[in-house]
Amino acid sequence: VSxxxxxxxxxxxTEVEVDGRVSAFSPLTRQIVVLNDTASDIWxxxxxxxxxxxxxxxxxxxxxxxxxxxxxxxxxAVDELVDAGLLPAAPEG
Amino acid sequence: xxxxxxxxxxxxxxxGVPLALAVDDPALRETLSxxxxxxxxxxxxxxxxGSPGAPRVAITVRGHGPWAVHSPAYDAxxxxxxxxxxxxxxxxxANAVSATPLLAFHAAVLAKQGRTLVVPGVSxxxxxxxxxxxxxxxxxxxxxxxxxxxxxxxxxxxxxRPLALSAWSRSSLGLDGLGVPxxxxxxxxxxDLGAAVEHRPGPVTHLLLMEPRExxxxxxxxxxxxxxxxxxxxxxxxxxTHVRDPARALTALAGVVSAAAVTRVRQxxxxxxxxxxxxxxxxxxxxxxxxxxxxx
Numbered sequence: 001v002s003x004x005x006x007x008x009x010x011x012x013x014t015e016v017e018v019d020g021r022v023s024a025f026s027p028l029t030r031q032i033v034v035l036n037d038t039a040s041d042i043w044x045x046x047x048x049x050x051x052x053x054x055x056x057x058x059x060x061x062x063x064x065x066x067x068x069x070x071x072x073x074x075x076x077a078v079d080e081l082v083d084a085g086l087l088p089a090a091p092e093g
Numbered sequence: 094x095x096x097x098x099x100x101x102x103x104x105x106x107x108x109g110v111p112l113a114l115a116v117d118d119p120a121l122r123e124t125l126s127x128x129x130x131x132x133x134x135x136x137x138x139x140x141x142x143g144s145p146g147a148p149r150v151a152i153t154v155r156g157h158g159p160w161a162v163h164s165p166a167y168d169a170x171x172x173x174x175x176x177x178x179x180x181x182x183x184x185x186x187a188n189a190v191s192a193t194p195l196l197a198f199h200a201a202v203l204a205k206q207g208r209t210l211v212v213p214g215v216s217x218x219x220x221x222x223x224x225x226x227x228x229x230x231x232x233x234x235x236x237x238x239x240x241x242x243x244x245x246x247x248x249x250x251x252x253x254r255p256l257a258l259s260a261w262s263r264s265s266l267g268l269d270g271l272g273v274p275x276x277x278x279x280x281x282x283x284x285d286l287g288a289a290v291e292h293r294p295g296p297v298t299h300l301l302l303m304e305p306r307e308x309x310x311x312x313x314x315x316x317x318x319x320x321x322x323x324x325x326x327x328x329x330x331x332x333x334t335h336v337r338d339p340a341r342a343l344t345a346l347a348g349v350v351s352a353a354a355v356t357r358v359r360q361x362x363x364x365x366x367x368x369x370x371x372x373x374x375x376x377x378x379x380x381x382x383x384x385x386x387x388x389x
Contacts, residue, residue, distance in 0.1 A: 014340035016347035021322040023347065025340045032335075032343050034326045 004090050006055060006078055007046030013086055015043075026085030033084045042077050046087055052078065104134040104149070107189035108197055108241050108252050113149035114185070118157045121174060125181055128273060128280055131234075131253040131290050132185075150188045154181055166191040179276030182255060186238060190333045195241040195250060196342055199331035202235035202249055203227050204291040209249065210299045210374045211240050211353075213327045218303055219360055222262040225286060226367025229266065233291035234283035239333065240297070244341050246348030249297065253290045255280040265363045299374040300324045300353045306360040314369040319357035324350045354378065 272279030335342035
């Protein structure tokens with residue numbers, strides 16, 4: 001599992017929350033993304049202080065599931081947040 | 094010369110945009126004058142400041158048949174008076190949407206008893222049919238085209254353009270015989286349905302997300318599970334102007350949605366769907382949710 005810290009959100013990202021779900025605007029892509037519950041949880045943990053392993057562990061505990069059962073989904077969600085211009089891409093290498 | 098021009102020009106204000114509609118044909122002008130009475134420009138009735146010095150967007154309609162409609166955002170050549178009416182209304186709308194300073198989303202907006210109901214939807218979903226059905230149930234008309242905000246969650250602004258009902262919708266609601274024919278649609282003012290225009294509605298209290306009726310669907314509308322954030326998606330997908338300042342638009346939208354009740358419903362018959370929406374939007378309000386609306 002990567003030790004790369006995830007986040008924080010790109011500078012200038014705007015975030016709002018309605019009933020626990022986050023919607024966020026990326027100044028890089030000029031797109032607004034409305035996140036589901038799980039992606040909203042990942043977004044909140046993508047603060048630059050947690051790596052992927054830590055995020056997986058926290059979510060697994062919160063959802064009462066095994067970390068290995070959600071790791072691929074969390075990684076995919078993080079990749080989508082990066083693709084949406086909301087999280088910075090991991091540095092090369 | 095100037096007097097002659099003024100005599101054949103209708104002053105319209107749509108989505109805060111002042112428009113000058115110059116029509117050569119007196120019969121067509123008279124019909125348009127009656128149809129567009131609810132958006133005639135009386136200096137800010139729609140809630141905008143009126144901007145008396147602002148230049149008007151010019152829409153010209155030349156000829157007495159065929160008719161040539163010319164404007165910055167919409168041009169057409171109409172061979173029948175029905176098509177000309179449709180084209181002029183389309184030109185008013187296209188120029189309003191193109192030049193509006195407001196944050197606007199494709200949606201119907203109605204008001205009744207202090208409630209303001211918004212129904213987002215693309216053309217063809219049944220939005221105008223539901224609007225007409227609600228007008229028949231005592232709701233006041235704000236718009237069947239746009240939820241228009243001053244880039245904040247405060248009360249929307251009225252854009253009470255004529256309703257355009259299909260033959261099917263008109264018939265389904267028992268309105269045969271009403272309206273002015275216009276290119277496969279009938280144009281009606283709310284007054285034709287015995288309804289008033291609400292030029293100053295209150296802030297949005299209800300958002301109804303509509304799903305199309307299934308081919309073998311029942312007459313009764315079916316409530317579907319939803320989350321309030323889906324209203325943000327629904328409106329953004331139908332945004333006219335949010336791309337000008339998406340961050341500000343998102344903050345305003347979240348404020349609107351956080352303060353409103355939201356439901357999703359699969360349509361039944363027009364009459365049953367209107368009855369459902371009427372009952373839902375007039376039911377006692379739940380206390381506002383604790384979350385939402387504030388940017389991080």
